[in-house]
Amino acid sequence: MSLEQYWKKRKFDKTPEPKGKVLKTSKNRFVVHDHYAIKAGHHHDFRLEMDGVLKSWAVPKGVPEKKGKRVLAIQTEDHPVSYADFQGEIPEGCYGAGVVKVFDKGTYKLIEKTENKLVFELKGGKLKGKYTLLRFKKPKHWLLFKSN
Numbered sequence: 001m002s003l004e005q006y007w008k009k010r011k012f013d014k015t016p017e018p019k020g021k022v023l024k025t026s027k028n029r030f031v032v033h034d035h036y037a038i039k040a041g042h043h044h045d046f047r048l049e050m051d052g053v054l055k056s057w058a059v060p061k062g063v064p065e066k067k068g069k070r071v072l073a074i075q076t077e078d079h080p081v082s083y084a085d086f087q088g089e090i091p092e093g094c095y096g097a098g099v100v101k102v103f104d105k106g107t108y109k110l111i112e113k114t115e116n117k118l119v120f121e122l123k124g125g126k127l128k129g130k131y132t133l134l135r136f137k138k139p140k141h142w143l144l145f146k147s148n
């Protein structure tokens with residue numbers, strides 16, 4: 001795992017985002033950021049702590065809170081685990097410019113992991129229960145839905 005892409009996209013003298021590092025913990029955190037992006041518009045960024053980084057997906061329609069809705073989740077660059085606590089305003093002209101807030105956070109239990117499928121149980125304040133991420137188009141397009 002590497003944060004090269006994350007670092008390459010950002011100028012740390014301009015953005016308040018953490019530079020971070022790869023750091024393996026046993027915390028199994030997840031976080032959903034509300035990202036009011038100037039360019040892309042409001043979306044969720046869903047992040048799962050895994051292998052020392054936060055695996056990340058942009059979810060344009062938001063992470064479903066109920067069963068029955070399948071949404072597109074576009075995998076983005078791995079983020080440092082310290083990003084789980086990040087909230088702030090990324091200045092105009094910077095990558096991801098706009099306001100970032102934490103929508104929900106908590107821990108998760110991994111149920112299944114293959115190259116194209118992740119099943120996990122979220123234990124957050126708002127998001128609770130079993131979720132699936134299913135890759136349907138390589139390399140970056142996944143479906144995210146609540147399965148239980």
Ligand code: MN
Nearest residue numbers: 035045058096
């Ligand atoms: Mn985003």
